[in-house]
Amino acid sequence: MIDVTTQASPGSESRIRLSRERVLRAAVAVADERGIESLTMRRLAEVLGAEAMSLYYHVSNKDDLLDGVVDLVGREINEAVADPPVTGGGWKDIARRRILTAREVLLRHRWAPAVFESRTAASPEVLRYLDGLLGIMRGGGFSSDLAHHAMHALGSRAFGFTQELFTPAGAAPPSPDALDHMAAQLPNLVAMLRDISHDDPDSTLGWCDDQAEFEFGLDLVLDGLDRLRGTR
Amino acid sequence: MIDVTTQASPGSESRIRLSRERVLRAAVAVADERGIESLTMRRLAEVLGAEAMSLYYHVSNKDDLLDGVVDLVGREINEAVADPPVTGGGWKDIARRRILTAREVLLRHRWAPAVFESRTAASPEVLRYLDGLLGIMRGGGFSSDLAHHAMHALGSRAFGFTQELFTPAGAAPPSPDALDHMAAQLPNLVAMLRDISHDDPDSTLGWCDDQAEFEFGLDLVLDGLDRLRGTR
DNA sequence: ACCTGAACACCGTTCAAGT
DNA sequence: ACCTGAACACCGTTCAAGT
Numbered sequence: 001m002i003d004v005t006t007q008a009s010p011g012s013e014s015r016i017r018l019s020r021e022r023v024l025r026a027a028v029a030v031a032d033e034r035g036i037e038s039l040t041m042r043r044l045a046e047v048l049g050a051e052a053m054s055l056y057y058h059v060s061n062k063d064d065l066l067d068g069v070v071d072l073v074g075r076e077i078n079e080a081v082a083d084p085p086v087t088g089g090g091w092k093d094i095a096r097r098r099i100l101t102a103r104e105v106l107l108r109h110r111w112a113p114a115v116f117e118s119r120t121a122a123s124p125e126v127l128r129y130l131d132g133l134l135g136i137m138r139g140g141g142f143s144s145d146l147a148h149h150a151m152h153a154l155g156s157r158a159f160g161f162t163q164e165l166f167t168p169a170g171a172a173p174p175s176p177d178a179l180d181h182m183a184a185q186l187p188n189l190v191a192m193l194r195d196i197s198h199d200d201p202d203s204t205l206g207w208c209d210d211q212a213e214f215e216f217g218l219d220l221v222l223d224g225l226d227r228l229r230g231t232r
Numbered sequence: 233m234i235d236v237t238t239q240a241s242p243g244s245e246s247r248i249r250l251s252r253e254r255v256l257r258a259a260v261a262v263a264d265e266r267g268i269e270s271l272t273m274r275r276l277a278e279v280l281g282a283e284a285m286s287l288y289y290h291v292s293n294k295d296d297l298l299d300g301v302v303d304l305v306g307r308e309i310n311e312a313v314a315d316p317p318v319t320g321g322g323w324k325d326i327a328r329r330r331i332l333t334a335r336e337v338l339l340r341h342r343w344a345p346a347v348f349e350s351r352t353a354a355s356p357e358v359l360r361y362l363d364g365l366l367g368i369m370r371g372g373g374f375s376s377d378l379a380h381h382a383m384h385a386l387g388s389r390a391f392g393f394t395q396e397l398f399t400p401a402g403a404a405p406p407s408p409d410a411l412d413h414m415a416a417q418l419p420n421l422v423a424m425l426r427d428i429s430h431d432d433p434d435s436t437l438g439w440c441d442d443q444a445e446f447e448f449g450l451d452l453v454l455d456g457l458d459r460l461r462g463t464r
Numbered sequence: 465a466c467c468t469g470a471a472c473a474c475c476g477t478t479c480a481a482g483t
Numbered sequence: 484a485c486c487t488g489a490a491c492a493c494c495g496t497t498c499a500a501g502t
Contacts, residue, residue: 041496050468062496131420145428152440165349165362199377273477289486293476
């Protein structure tokens with residue numbers, strides 16, 4: 001299952017040496033396969049064929065482990081973004097493609113956005129990614145001031161994710177019966193859902209297309225920034 | 233300290249009865265005063281002058297507790313938003329003021345955004361808030377389709393918060409010396425910071441104004457939506 | 465230099481028992 | 484109906500000790 005699991009068989013003499021890199025890679029693998037809540041020092045050690053206490057020789061504590069994990073994912077983003085070097089198009093197209101590439105990486109690590117947000121220390125790889133984005137804006141003629149605002153306005157969207165707040169991913173919309181029941185307290189929400197299912201009957205299964213919604217919001221912000229670019 | 237702490241003095245006979253409402257209010261108070269990481273079942277019980285196990289009669293588990301806490305904060309937002317009823321101005325002004333009011337509430341509960349994001353169940357109060365926002369858009373002539381996209385595009389910004397990603401709140405910018413050191417790896421970031429501190433020397437202490445940046449991003453999105461309103 | 469065992473101070477939660 | 488004590492299966496982390 002986990003390729004990092006290469007642990008010593010019960011009776012074997014030597015096991016692979018630990019290292020910070022190996023610990024961090026195993027942590028990503030554990031989070032990918034069993035979810036972030038399964039990423040405990042004890043389980044991580046188990047996967048590595050070691051004792052929990054051994055990890056503390058390579059990371060100073062769990063916070064440091066998570067900092068390292070974020071940096072590793074940041075590196076993966078930077079590699080993906082550098083792979084086929086982005087060329088052609090204006091700043092907006094370049095930024096757009098870069099952000100959607102970052103998104104692809106984060107979709108492979110669905111737990112990562114929450115961990116990104118929990119960190120307070122700045123990951124060098126993440127800074128490198130943001131520096132690149134800033135370079136794209138500078139190339140597009142942004143002033144430092146506007147570029148600064150732009151980074152804040154993008155927020156986590158710069159990495160390809162936003163917090164979905166009222167739609168458990170892939171949820172089915174309420175049934176007509178349920179809608180009738182909700183109509184009194186949530187008239188506008190119900191009216192909207194009715195309209196949408198009327199216009200597009202197919203939407204009855206998982207009516208929110210996360211990718212499309214992400215791109216809609218991203219374009220809204222990028223277009224807005226592009227317009228301001230001329231004026232400040 | 234905590235007004236909900238009204239616990240029985242050591243030898244007293246009767247203590248105030250617990251209730252779901254009282255448990256939830258105490259949970260908010262604990263999170264406000266000691267941080268969300270201090271909100272454990274055991275400590276919450278202590279603050280209420282009860283045993284941890286007693287809480288389970290009023291909430292089914294910690295997840296349910298947090299769901300309740302989100303709903304309580306949602307109620308506080310709805311009350312703040314309803315207080316001086318919003319009148320006058322176009323949909324954009326009304327939505328803007330409402331969102332900034334929600335933001336004020338969340339600034340009183342700095343731990344709340346993270347808890348909001350961790351929840352998967354839909355809080356009735358949160359849904360009520362979103363329904364209101366939807367009503368404002370409908371009043372502004374939004375189609376159901378555009379209103380749907382708009383809610384996704386706003387995301388957590390609808391509640392008055394966004395994830396800050398590269399600025400630990402209130403952090404001082406790097407010193408000129410530190411900038412020199414970073415320049416090789418992060419040229420664009422360093423150039424931007426130098427420009428900003430040159431234009432505005434005062435910015436040397438905490439150069440990111442969270443409120444201003446929030447409003448910048450909010451206006452960018454609201455303006456973009458307003459423009460689309462005419463066309464779809 | 466690298467890894468470990470035993471131990472500590474915490475968690476959330478169950479279950480049977482008290483009033 | 485409401486609350487509790489003892490107990491279980493976990494956490495992250497320390498410290499002194501092994502190789």
